[in-house]
Amino acid sequence: MKTKMFVMGALAMLAMSSTAFAQEVTLRIHQMLPSQAAIPARAIEPWAAKVADESGGRIKFELYPAMQLGGTPADLFDQAKDGVVDIIWTVLGYTPGRFPKSEVFELPFMTGDAASGSAAFYNYVMANSADEFAGVHVIALHVHGPGLFHSKDPINSLEDLQGMKVRGGSRIISSMLAQLGAEPVGMPVPQTTEALSKGVIDATTVPWEVTPSLRISELVKNHTGFSGEKGLYSQTFGFVMNMDSYNNLPDDLKAIIDANSGIEMSRQFGRVMDDGDSSGLGVAVKLGNNLVQLDDAETARWRAAAQPTIDGWFAEMSALGLDGPALYAAAEAAIAAEAQ
Numbered sequence: 030m031k032t033k034m035f036v037m038g039a040l041a042m043l044a045m046s047s048t049a050f051a052q053e054v055t056l057r058i059h060q061m062l063p064s065q066a067a068i069p070a071r072a073i074e075p076w077a078a079k080v081a082d083e084s085g086g087r088i089k090f091e092l093y094p095a096m097q098l099g100g101t102p103a104d105l106f107d108q109a110k111d112g113v114v115d116i117i118w119t120v121l122g123y124t125p126g127r128f129p130k131s132e133v134f135e136l137p138f139m140t141g142d143a144a145s146g147s148a149a150f151y152n153y154v155m156a157n158s159a160d161e162f163a164g165v166h167v168i169a170l171h172v173h174g175p176g177l178f179h180s181k182d183p184i185n186s187l188e189d190l191q192g193m194k195v196r197g198g199s200r201i202i203s204s205m206l207a208q209l210g211a212e213p214v215g216m217p218v219p220q221t222t223e224a225l226s227k228g229v230i231d232a233t234t235v236p237w238e239v240t241p242s243l244r245i246s247e248l249v250k251n252h253t254g255f256s257g258e259k260g261l262y263s264q265t266f267g268f269v270m271n272m273d274s275y276n277n278l279p280d281d282l283k284a285i286i287d288a289n290s291g292i293e294m295s296r297q298f299g300r301v302m303d304d305g306d307s308s309g310l311g312v313a314v315k316l317g318n319n320l321v322q323l324d325d326a327e328t329a330r331w332r333a334a335a336q337p338t339i340d341g342w343f344a345e346m347s348a349l350g351l352d353g354p355a356l357y358a359a360a361e362a363a364i365a366a367e368a369q
Contacts, residue, residue, distance in 0.1 A: 037354045051277040052279050055089045056115040058259040061102040061219055064094040066242035067305030072298045083285050084196050110164045115274040121265040130158035133243025133360045135201040136333035141258035142173050145367040147299030153363040165269040168290045173236040174306040175260025179245050182251040187330050196233040202262050205338040228355030238305030246313040253321040256328040356365035
């Protein structure tokens with residue numbers, strides 16, 4: 030009897046010890062936007078809460094919005110890759126030349142709604158440019174919804190854009206703005222509010238989704254979109270994890286991260302962008318702002334004027350030894366597959 034009690038006691042102690050010493054981890058998530066913006070509030074926070082719950086609390090998260098851990102938005106990808114933080118969310122175009130094959134999704138009139146566009150972007154990257162993400166574990170890749178202008182003066186035609194100082198969010202978008210006749214001013218999105226309020230720029234290219242957190246519709250009263258389902262531009266985003274932080278997890282926790290990574294998570298981030306677009310548009314409508322929707326004929330003029338941006342990207346890819354038209358066709362095929 031004593032021997033049996035001893036064995037049972039030892040087993041109980043072992044179980045308690047295993048529970049007590051089950052590996053726990055705290056992961057730091059760093060990103061550029063205020064915590065109330067759509068992606069931080071409706072995508073990143075729910076993702077972290079879901080992972081924490083599925084891990085039984087063994088994975089914990091510390092959320093650092095608005096670059097609270099230092100650096101600039103352009104530093105974020107390397108902060109994850111180098112292990113300065115565990116997870117980041119960023120605009121890929123903030124590091125020009127880093128993701129040349131992935132840039133194709135930023136070309137004029139490529140994507141429409143963010144949910145299907147994000148799934149297409151994830152599939153495209155996995156098939157064509159996964160090497161650009163070597164050194165990090167990809168949780169989600171996504172795009173925003175149809176790109177448009179928010180301006181102090183109305184943009185009713187291509188001529189209205191001539192000479193206007195416009196914020197461009199990436200190398201590709203700034204190149205396109207120059208081709209269209211604007212004066213591009215490159216800057217990360219958090220700087221947009223101050224730049225508009227101080228007159229550094231006359232207009233900005235951002236999706237509706239981010240306008241409430243940056244007070245865009247309060248600072249400018251004109252918003253110009255395009256006919257058809259596709260926007261003038263989009264930007265690409267990455268939600269990625271330091272590879273050592275991922276690899277050092279025990280297998281069961283790694284499996285939880287895996288189950289919350291990939292195409293469906295990318296699609297979900299896109300859905301948040303789409304929902305955010307509706308909310309941002311609603312703010313502008315409530316404020317009585319001027320909403321301009323260019324008709325088919327005028328949109329066709331913009332498409333023709335933006336074509337040199339695509340041709341220029343083809344030439345740049347050729348200089349890198351890459352087949353730009355083939356990558357463009359692969360992107361179009363991925364987008365068409367998701368649209369079915």
